Amino acid sequence: MSEAATLPTRKDEAWRYARADALAALDPARLARWQDITLEPGETRRKCLVLDDEHAGIHRVRLTVGEGARAEIFSAVTGGDYTRLEVEVTLARGAHFEFGGVTLGGRDTVREFVTTTVHAEPEATSNQVVRAVHWGQGTGNFLGRIDVARDAQKTNAAQDFKGLLLEKGASVNAVPQLEIFADDVKCAHGATVGQLDEAARYYMASRGLSPEQSRRLLVRAFIGDAFVALDDADERERLMNIAIAKLDRHL
Amino acid sequence: MLRIDNLHATVGDTQILNGLTLEVAAGEIHAIMGPNGAGKSTLAYVLGGRPGYEVTGGTIEFMGQDLLELEPHERAAAGMFLGFQYPVEIPGVSNVQFLREALNAQRGARDEEPLSGGEFLKLAKEKAALLRLDMEMLKRNVNVGFSGGEKKRAEMVQMGILDPRFAVLDETDSGLDIDALHVVGEGINSIMRQKEGGPDKGVLLITHYQRLLETVKPDRVSVLAQGRIVATGGPELAVQLEEEGYEAIMAGAAV
Numbered sequence: 001m002s003e004a005a006t007l008p009t010r011k012d013e014a015w016r017y018a019r020a021d022a023l024a025a026l027d028p029a030r031l032a033r034w035q036d037i038t039l040e041p042g043e044t045r046r047k048c049l050v051l052d053d054e055h056a057g058i059h060r061v062r063l064t065v066g067e068g069a070r071a072e073i074f075s076a077v078t079g080g081d082y083t084r085l086e087v088e089v090t091l092a093r094g095a096h097f098e099f100g101g102v103t104l105g106g107r108d109t110v111r112e113f114v115t116t117t118v119h120a121e122p123e124a125t126s127n128q129v130v131r132a133v134h135w136g137q138g139t140g141n142f143l144g145r146i147d148v149a150r151d152a153q154k155t156n157a158a159q160d161f162k163g164l165l166l167e168k169g170a171s172v173n174a175v176p177q178l179e180i181f182a183d184d185v186k187c188a189h190g191a192t193v194g195q196l197d198e199a200a201r202y203y204m205a206s207r208g209l210s211p212e213q214s215r216r217l218l219v220r221a222f223i224g225d226a227f228v229a230l231d232d233a234d235e236r237e238r239l240m241n242i243a244i245a246k247l248d249r250h251l
Numbered sequence: 252m253l254r255i256d257n258l259h260a261t262v263g264d265t266q267i268l269n270g271l272t273l274e275v276a277a278g279e280i281h282a283i284m285g286p287n288g289a290g291k292s293t294l295a296y297v298l299g300g301r302p303g304y305e306v307t308g309g310t311i312e313f314m315g316q317d318l319l320e321l322e323p324h325e326r327a328a329a330g331m332f333l334g335f336q337y338p339v340e341i342p343g344v345s346n347v348q349f350l351r352e353a354l355n356a357q358r359g360a361r362d363e364e365p366l367s368g369g370e371f372l373k374l375a376k377e378k379a380a381l382l383r384l385d386m387e388m389l390k391r392n393v394n395v396g397f398s399g400g401e402k403k404r405a406e407m408v409q410m411g412i413l414d415p416r417f418a419v420l421d422e423t424d425s426g427l428d429i430d431a432l433h434v435v436g437e438g439i440n441s442i443m444r445q446k447e448g449g450p451d452k453g454v455l456l457i458t459h460y461q462r463l464l465e466t467v468k469p470d471r472v473s474v475l476a477q478g479r480i481v482a483t484g485g486p487e488l489a490v491q492l493e494e495e496g497y498e499a500i501m502a503g504a505a506v
Binding site for chain 1: 300333335340342344
């Protein structure tokens with residue numbers, strides 16, 4: 001109940017880059033609502049989430065992944081003034097968590113992924129790839145925390161974030177946070193921010209592609225990384241098309 | 252086909268082209284030779300409309316149009332192809348995807364029907380074979396992981412697929428071994444030599460050395476030095492340059 005009583009502020013690490021006005025307007029009941037999902041040992045389950053204008057706001061998912069099970073989440077966050085997908089994962093022995101996400105947005109929107117991955121037992125693996133494409137005054141965030149418990153030896157965890165700023169004024173924030181209490185683990189994380197490659201754009205123009213066409217191809221290549229691990233070609237294409245359509249509508 | 256008159260251009264604050272005048276007629280392969288720093292690559296990029304290469308004076312007429320009025324992608328659709336000295340790598344975009352979109356964008360701009368996936372692949376296979384480039388390479392990302400020679404051959408495959416009216420080839424021979432040089436030279440002949448009854452074609456072939464010119468026999472040769480054309484002649488001029496060096500020719504031309 002205490003969760004509902006106090007609203008988070010930007011002083012809380014996990015809400016640091018949230019929109020302050022959106023936080024103040026939060027409905028405590030909504031905030032307290034977590035979707036709990038449990039994967040039985042050996043089970044594989046995948047969820048593709050499109051958070052567009054009709055699915056804006058805060059979404060909180062809590063995954064408990066049983067021994068040797070595999071949980072996959074792929075998400076495109078393209079709508080709402082402040083939209084946040086928060087995922088808490090607890091991995092049992094030999095379990096795997098795969099996360100691929102893209103945020104896109106302009107105006108003064110804030111769109112973010114906040115993940116907490118708990119490697120509670122040995123030999124679990126996790127892989128997270130996030131791509132953020134923003135313009136206007138838009139902001140994209142990835143706050144990714146990884147906790148490796150004391151006896152979770154042979155943990156292998158990876159996080160990869162890349163931001164692409166299409167206009168001056170847009171921003172992205174990456175906050176990797178690793179808490180490791182075991183000694184035989186691999187944890188890799190990387191974060192970069194950049195703009196469209198102008199040399200590539202000129203090269204493409206010299207072959208006949210308009211500025212819009214070259215931008216679309218380059219953005220498609222950029223966000224494609226987030227869905228490489230999605231082995232359903234139709235779903236991959238659907239998420240890509242949603243993301244690219246978002247871009248086409250606003251630029 | 253291409254008429255450049257009294258062209259002045261700067262890169263940053265530096266004046267590179269200084270009153271360059273040059274004409275390339277339809278059916279002509281025109282070699283441009285010159286020492287390092289003469290402005291050869293600048294000329295290529297100015298023709299291709301690269302950002303940062305600013306024209307401060309003069310005119311360029313291309314097939315009856317004012318070239319300088321056109322955006323880079325419009326120049327491509329108008330039939331101009333620029334072969335890069337250093338082709339650009341584009342991770343995440345395959346050659347096939349890139350070239351099909353590029354070709355269909357050009358066709359669209361000319362009110363021509365787009366090529367289907369099948370038609371495009373057939374064309375791409377044919378041109379890859381012409382340049383002896385493994386078709387598998389075209390399925391890979393644009394120039395990523397290609398050797399210097401493979402990049403140059405891939406440029407020529409692109410030219411074959413896009414089938415331009417006019418090609419500006421900037422040191423397409425650099426980084427090629429003898430065999431590849433011959434293949435690329437034959438490719439240029441096959442793609443860009445004007446054919447009986449075919450459309451007008453022209454080439455501006457920028458090179459340091461005479462070697463490529465043994466395969467691609469130029470009709471005219473011009474020497475570019477200090478941002479201007481200082482001498483123009485027939486193919487024998489290239490041979491003379493190779494034997495006597497730029498300095499002798501430039502001294503004779505009284506730069």
